[in-house]
Amino acid sequence: MSTMIRESRFGMFGGQYVPETLMSALTELEIEYKKCLEDPEFWAEYQYYVREYSGRPTPLYYAENLTKELGGGKIYLKREDLNHTGAHKINNVIGQVLLAQRMGKKRIIAETGAGQHGVATATICAMMNLECEIFMGEEDVKRQELNVFRMKLLGAKVTAVSSGTKTLKDATNEAIRDWVTNVDDTFYVIGSVVGPHPYPSMVRDFQRIIGDEVKEQILAIEGRLPDYLVACVGGGSNAMGLFYPFINDTEVKLCGVEAGGLGLDTSKHAATISKGSPGVIHGMMTYLLQDTEGQIIPVHSISAGLDYPGVGPEHAYLYQKGRAQYNAITDSEALEAFQFLSRIEGIIPALESAHAIAYAKKLAPTTSKDDLIVVNLSGRGDKDVYTVAEALKEGGLR
Amino acid sequence: MRIQSVFENLLHQGKKALIPYITAGDPSIAATEELVIAMDQAGANIIELGVPYSDPLADGVVIQRATQRALEAGTNLEKVFELVRSLNGKIKAPLVLLVYFNPIYQYGIKNFIEKCVAVGVAGLVIPDLPIEEREEIRKIVDSGNYPLDLIPLVAPTSRERIKRVVDEASGFVYAVSSKGVTGVRKKFSEDLEGFIGQIKAVTDIPVALGFGIGDVETVSKIKDYVDGVIIGSVLVEMIEKASTQNEAVGRIGNFIKTLREVLD
Numbered sequence: 001m002s003t004m005i006r007e008s009r010f011g012m013f014g015g016q017y018v019p020e021t022l023m024s025a026l027t028e029l030e031i032e033y034k035k036c037l038e039d040p041e042f043w044a045e046y047q048y049y050v051r052e053y054s055g056r057p058t059p060l061y062y063a064e065n066l067t068k069e070l071g072g073g074k075i076y077l078k079r080e081d082l083n084h085t086g087a088h089k090i091n092n093v094i095g096q097v098l099l100a101q102r103m104g105k106k107r108i109i110a111e112t113g114a115g116q117h118g119v120a121t122a123t124i125c126a127m128m129n130l131e132c133e134i135f136m137g138e139e140d141v142k143r144q145e146l147n148v149f150r151m152k153l154l155g156a157k158v159t160a161v162s163s164g165t166k167t168l169k170d171a172t173n174e175a176i177r178d179w180v181t182n183v184d185d186t187f188y189v190i191g192s193v194v195g196p197h198p199y200p201s202m203v204r205d206f207q208r209i210i211g212d213e214v215k216e217q218i219l220a221i222e223g224r225l226p227d228y229l230v231a232c233v234g235g236g237s238n239a240m241g242l243f244y245p246f247i248n249d250t251e252v253k254l255c256g257v258e259a260g261g262l263g264l265d266t267s268k269h270a271a272t273i274s275k276g277s278p279g280v281i282h283g284m285m286t287y288l289l290q291d292t293e294g295q296i297i298p299v300h301s302i303s304a305g306l307d308y309p310g311v312g313p314e315h316a317y318l319y320q321k322g323r324a325q326y327n328a329i330t331d332s333e334a335l336e337a338f339q340f341l342s343r344i345e346g347i348i349p350a351l352e353s354a355h356a357i358a359y360a361k362k363l364a365p366t367t368s369k370d371d372l373i374v375v376n377l378s379g380r381g382d383k384d385v386y387t388v389a390e391a392l393k394e395g396g397l398r
Numbered sequence: 399m400r401i402q403s404v405f406e407n408l409l410h411q412g413k414k415a416l417i418p419y420i421t422a423g424d425p426s427i428a429a430t431e432e433l434v435i436a437m438d439q440a441g442a443n444i445i446e447l448g449v450p451y452s453d454p455l456a457d458g459v460v461i462q463r464a465t466q467r468a469l470e471a472g473t474n475l476e477k478v479f480e481l482v483r484s485l486n487g488k489i490k491a492p493l494v495l496l497v498y499f500n501p502i503y504q505y506g507i508k509n510f511i512e513k514c515v516a517v518g519v520a521g522l523v524i525p526d527l528p529i530e531e532r533e534e535i536r537k538i539v540d541s542g543n544y545p546l547d548l549i550p551l552v553a554p555t556s557r558e559r560i561k562r563v564v565d566e567a568s569g570f571v572y573a574v575s576s577k578g579v580t581g582v583r584k585k586f587s588e589d590l591e592g593f594i595g596q597i598k599a600v601t602d603i604p605v606a607l608g609f610g611i612g613d614v615e616t617v618s619k620i621k622d623y624v625d626g627v628i629i630g631s632v633l634v635e636m637i638e639k640a641s642t643q644n645e646a647v648g649r650i651g652n653f654i655k656t657l658r659e660v661l662d
Contacts, residue, residue: 008530017499017526019456020563021553021577163462164452173455180456181578183555280500280526281453293474294504295452 008197013313016196018283025183030198032103049094054084060217065344072364073371080378087379088238089120095206097124100187107131110189111175113168114304115147117191122156132156135175137167165298168308172282192235193312196283200313207241215245230255231376232355234306236315238378257359259301260328268300271328272311273319281310302331303351333358350379401492401520401547401569404443405604414661415626419446420633421464423473427481429643436651438489441658449478449497456525458581460631483517492520499527508538521547521569529563554587564601575609581631582612591623617660
């Protein structure tokens with residue numbers, strides 16, 4: 001039992017702060033997942049689907065125009081946007097749904113913010129012929145009409161959540177409530193490296209393929225490891241997936257980029273590590289944005305995928321240990337980077353990934369020409385063009 | 399009075415405990431005070447007060463709405479503690495707080511425990527703190543020898559976990575009637591009596607059944623094999639639907655009296 005407790009945490013972070021009703025389900029999940037970890041057949045199946053169905057490996061693209069424009073180190077883009085459904089989310093969904101099938105679960109549920117994880121889950125459920133219900137905040141349902149339609153088209157039931165702030169945080173609460181009620185036949189596919197143990201480790205293991213590929217690709221191209229890894233962090237699954245295989249390569253600097261919203265000096269941001277403090281949300285101890293009473297406070301980001309008051313516990317741990325650093329990028333910086341990358345490289349990034357691009361824009365000029373910078377382009381921006389068009393109308397940004 | 403003595407006294411009289419829940423501060427602290435006094439007078443044996451929290455993930459929609467109303471009315475921990483202090487001179491029933499872990503953690507676990515004891519809280523139900531995460535709070539309560547019961551929840555899914563969960567229990571065991579969140583329902587786990595029996599087989603501590611119990615019919619059906627009955631959402635809904643405070647107090651008082659008769 002003592003080893004179980006140690007394994008459920010990253011330093012002081014992580015754990016299992018959930019109702020007793022879920023504890024046996026989490027234990028069952030942990031046992032089944034550990035079996036899969038050691039089963040080459042499971043990973044062969046996972047590899048088959050990420051390759052044949054989602055199109056992996058994704059390219060590591062040398063962004064020559066971007067590099068020249070910024071005048072610093074060489075910038076490579078990890079093209080997760082080229083996955084089926086347009087983001088890294090599908091890597092994790094393939095892994096979890098394969099696991100659900102092994103466990104004999106007939107019904108899949110998931111939470112979604114912008115809708116990317118919801119679409120990925122609905123997609124894999126359609127392909128594997130499983131019943132699927134997606135929980136989405138009422139506000140997000142309104143903001144992301146197109147993704148709601150996509151999920152329905154794929155055969156999923158979309159349930160609008162009207163409690164609390166009516167966004168991702170509350171969709172997650174509602175998915176947990178559904179799971180408590182239907183725990184016997186239902187598998188909860190969490191979309192990020194968050195939630196109670198074993199989810200943060202499991203989702204990381206299904207996303208580490210990003211970092212594993214980067215390592216192989218950069219060694220083949222440049223013959224050495226990169227100096228910087230840059231990725232946006234909401235819950236933090238694309239960043240964790242990129243960072244994880246490099247954690248012991250201490251010469252590689254790990255840079256997480258949080259959503260600075262209207263600025264860190266305002267109350268409208270989602271910069272959990274930059275401005276938060278340790279506490280409990282969605283079954284885990286981690287950094288979160290809360291008031292002095294421990295009530296979780298509403299957050300803001302122009303990017304619905306980063307609009308989350310918590311962060312994965314392993315990120316909290318990497319931050320506390322000083323292994324990774326976390327910086328914030330504001331809405332307007334992200335909007336600017338969104339347009340900049342579109343024009344200079346012909347790649348429209350997701351607003352989430354635009355935060356990473358914006359940080360790279362600041363970082364690159366401070367580096368030398370010999371430095372290597374890898375930016376995770378976690379998703380494509382088609383879903384965001386309407387939001388961006390609206391923002392440009394209002395704000396009169398460049 | 400300690401919770402244990404309440405159950406001992408009831409046992410002598412051949413009665414079962416009636417444990418109502420309402421959310422503190424819904425719709426105001428003053429209203430809660432009046433409602434608690436009315437429930438005490440109508441025959442409640444232990445009273446559970448919910449501390450409103452922004453993310454109550456073990457609660458159904460009725461209690462979610464109540465916690466939102468309470469938070470909007472400005473309810474905070476200090477006000478809940480003051481309410482408990484003020485009530486303790488006025489009622490017989492011990493007060494139990496139902497509180498999510500994060501507010502305790504932010505207050506400082508030791509400070510929170512000491513404050514509870516100082517104002518007269520008799521026990522804590524922490525719905526998102528399973529035994530795996532309970533060690534720290536348990537150590538603090540034990541080492542300070544504080545007169546505060548940590549009341550564990552046991553679920554129909556607990557099975558082989560039951561023994562570990564109740565091993566460190568005091569006060570009573572909160573048995574969760576069915577899989578799911580709080581809220582009145584008609585359908586419970588198939589074999590409730592067997593479930594209670596599983597708990598009773600491994601502990602002598604009283605077992606009270608809660609989650610979803612909201613009518614006289616259900617209470618009469620279960621009363622023979624439990625030591626107490628916890629009712630919450632049905633009362634919270636009465637508060638929500640009442641057009642005046644007097645109406646809420648009247649309806650809840652009458653309902654508690656009716657249940658009291660069923661349980662005696």
